Amino acid sequence: MTRHPKVPGPGEPMRVHHSMCFGCGLDAPVGLRLNVTAGEDFCVTATMPVVDWMQGGPGVIHGGILSAAFDEVMGNASILIGVPVVTVNLEIDYAKPIPLGSTLRFTAEVLGKSGRKVYVRSQAYLDGFEAPVAAAYGIFVEINLRKHFEGYKEGAVKAPQG
Numbered sequence: 001m002t003r004h005p006k007v008p009g010p011g012e013p014m015r016v017h018h019s020m021c022f023g024c025g026l027d028a029p030v031g032l033r034l035n036v037t038a039g040e041d042f043c044v045t046a047t048m049p050v051v052d053w054m055q056g057g058p059g060v061i062h063g064g065i066l067s068a069a070f071d072e073v074m075g076n077a078s079i080l081i082g083v084p085v086v087t088v089n090l091e092i093d094y095a096k097p098i099p100l101g102s103t104l105r106f107t108a109e110v111l112g113k114s115g116r117k118v119y120v121r122s123q124a125y126l127d128g129f130e131a132p133v134a135a136a137y138g139i140f141v142e143i144n145l146r147k148h149f150e151g152y153k154e155g156a157v158k159a160p161q162g
Helices: 063-079
Strands: 035-038 043-049 085-094 103-114 117-126 134-142
Touching (some): 035 063, 043 063
Antiparallel strands (some): 085 134
C-alpha cells in the first residue's frame, strides 16, 4: 500500500467531494461541515462542531449523525491511497454521550487493502480530552466513480415503479 502522489500533504486540507456533500460540503443546507486534514502516512484528522440540529437524546448528539461523521472521515482516509470507495460495513462502539455545543476531533487510519476492500479505523474525541468517546471500524470497497454514479445526477434517476 502506498500513499497516492497527488493527495494533499500532511497538514493540508482534504478536498471537498462536492459543495452539496452532507459530510464535507459547504453549500449543503444542513450538513456535518467536517473539516478533514491529511496526516502522515495513511492518516487523516477532522473536526466537527456538535450543533443543536444534531440532537438525539436530550442535550446529546444522535448516534446516526456520529455514524455519518465516521463514514465521511474514514472515506476521506481511503483517498490517501488513491482509491475512491463506498462503505460496505461500518461498526461503531459508543463509549460516552457527546454533548451539544462541543467539538469532536476525529482520527482515521487506513489499516490495509486486499483486492477491492479497504480497511479503516477511526476514533472520536471531545476537544481537550484524551480518551475516545467513540471508535469505528469500517470496510470500504473500491469503485469506478463514473460507473458507480452513472445516472444519479440530479433529476436523472426516477423512483422504481411498483
